[in-house]
Amino acid sequence: MATPVKVYGPPLSTAVCRVVACLLEKDVEFQLISLNMAKGDHKKPDFLKIQPFGQVPAFQDEKISLLESRAICRYVCENYPEKGNKGLFGTNPLAKASIDQWLEAEGQSFNPPSSALVFQLALAPRMNIKQDEGVIKQNEEKLAKVLDVYEKRLGESRFLAGDEFSLADLSHLPNAHYLVNATDRGEILTSRDNVGRWWGEISNRDSWKKVVDMQKQQHSP
Amino acid sequence: MVVKVYGPAYASPKRVIVCLIEKQIEFETAPVDLIKGEHRNPEYLKLQPFGALPVIQDGDFTLYESRAIIRYYAEKYRSQGTELLGKTTEERGLVEQWLEVEAHNYHPPIYEMTVQLLFASKLGLSVDEKLVKKSEEKLGKVLDVYEERLSKSKYLAGDFFSLADLSHLPFTQYLVGPMEKEYMIRDRKHVSAWWDDISNRPSWKKVLELY
Numbered sequence: 001m002a003t004p005v006k007v008y009g010p011p012l013s014t015a016v017c018r019v020v021a022c023l024l025e026k027d028v029e030f031q032l033i034s035l036n037m038a039k040g041d042h043k044k045p046d047f048l049k050i051q052p053f054g055q056v057p058a059f060q061d062e063k064i065s066l067l068e069s070r071a072i073c074r075y076v077c078e079n080y081p082e083k084g085n086k087g088l089f090g091t092n093p094l095a096k097a098s099i100d101q102w103l104e105a106e107g108q109s110f111n112p113p114s115s116a117l118v119f120q121l122a123l124a125p126r127m128n129i130k131q132d133e134g135v136i137k138q139n140e141e142k143l144a145k146v147l148d149v150y151e152k153r154l155g156e157s158r159f160l161a162g163d164e165f166s167l168a169d170l171s172h173l174p175n176a177h178y179l180v181n182a183t184d185r186g187e188i189l190t191s192r193d194n195v196g197r198w199w200g201e202i203s204n205r206d207s208w209k210k211v212v213d214m215q216k217q218q219h220s221p
Numbered sequence: 222m223v224v225k226v227y228g229p230a231y232a233s234p235k236r237v238i239v240c241l242i243e244k245q246i247e248f249e250t251a252p253v254d255l256i257k258g259e260h261r262n263p264e265y266l267k268l269q270p271f272g273a274l275p276v277i278q279d280g281d282f283t284l285y286e287s288r289a290i291i292r293y294y295a296e297k298y299r300s301q302g303t304e305l306l307g308k309t310t311e312e313r314g315l316v317e318q319w320l321e322v323e324a325h326n327y328h329p330p331i332y333e334m335t336v337q338l339l340f341a342s343k344l345g346l347s348v349d350e351k352l353v354k355k356s357e358e359k360l361g362k363v364l365d366v367y368e369e370r371l372s373k374s375k376y377l378a379g380d381f382f383s384l385a386d387l388s389h390l391p392f393t394q395y396l397v398g399p400m401e402k403e404y405m406i407r408d409r410k411h412v413s414a415w416w417d418d419i420s421n422r423p424s425w426k427k428v429l430e431l432y
Contacts, residue, residue: 052366052369052370053322053326053363053366063310063311064311064314064315066314066315066317066318067318067321067322068317068318068321068322068325070317070321071314071317071318071320071321072318074314074317075310075313075314075317078310078313078314079310079314093293093296093297094282096293096296097284097289097292097293098284100286100288100289100292100293101284101285101286101289103289104286104288104289104324105271105286107321107324107325108286108324109271109273112329146271149270149271152270153270
């Protein structure tokens with residue numbers, strides 16, 4: 001039996017969840033090694049050796065150490081093509097190109113404003129950091145413009161890159177989940193007909209439900 | 222049929238053009254004037270609904286996001302031109318890693334600096350000096366990590382030039398050129414040597430000559 005791959009980082013981290021969701025979709029056995037970021041585990045020398053930017057997650061298998069959640073997801077799909085959801089990263093070059101396009105759209109257009117909102121609305125209060133109303137308003141407007149494009153796209157296509165669920169949709173799950181479940185701004189997604197429909201479908205996948213369970217377990221005593 | 226690249230005057234389209242040249246792929250370009258707001262024209266938005274640059278057309282096929290475009294062509298034309306994806310799955314993994322590092326750690330601060338220092342005045346806006354300073358500090362910290370990496374490795378993903386290095390060319394050219402911040406590169410010995418190497422590739426020199 002192959003050694004489980006290792007993922008370093010807390011299950012509550014959006015980027016860590018992105019990788020865990022991918023590993024679950026691909027049916028790749030893994031071990032999650034949690035880090036206590038409040039205690040600064042991610043800035044300690046031992047961790048910086050495998051992740052020099054001091055960010056999470058980090059990933060290791062028998063052959064390689066990697067960082068950046070979207071790179072890790074792409075590597076997992078390429079290294080385990082026959083396992084789990086074989087179509088997660090497309091089964092032909094044009095399908096893959098469309099998935100890469102929407103993965104980049106997620107990373108460049110969806111992620112910055114949604115991350116900022118999740119931080120301001122869900123995390124800052126918990127960390128006793130004062131919320132910045134200007135930043136919240138600015139990022140709400142930015143995200144709304146992005147979701148207008150998504151609304152049109154998802155009226156023409158079941159999932160972002162085409163008819164099948166892909167890595168591009170998966171990549172949106174962590175931030176969208178927090179927006180809908182940990183802030184009062186969830187309707188930015190759910191009030192749009194097509195985006196709401198899409199969110200309902202992707203968040204009901206077994207892999208994502210397992211990730212949400214893992215997050216809840218971190219909270220239980 | 223030849224690949225058409227929109228917006229060659231700007232940085233992100235150049236990321237695509239230098240890749241096409243490395244892979245010996247024929248292409249043509251179509252201008253898009255950001256100052257005139259041509260990226261907001263309905264015809265352009267049909268191709269790139271986010272109103273960003275670039276987009277390519279290849280026959281009936283349309284694709285946007287420069288880093289998606291370069292991945293597609295580097296893979297499609299694997300057997301010609303420069304190998305840009307490494308040779309093994311592990312090397313490919315490292316190329317993907319450093320492409321993502323560029324996209325999420327390097328690009329955000331250097332993009333803010335580009336908008337403030339090169340485009341704000343053209344758009345009739347005042348420069349946000351605080352934001353420039355903050356972005357420069359952020360970029361400096363990223364370059365410190367690069368300095369350490371490049372002291373052990375000739376290129377970012379290993380001893381081979383790849384999409385990861387290539388992706389840095391356009392905005393770093395702005396940094397050392399019109400932004401007048403060449404010291405950020407030169408103050409770091411290994412980053413400096415790496416920059417000299419990649420920016421002197423015939424493909425990049427061709428891009429600067431043409432656009």
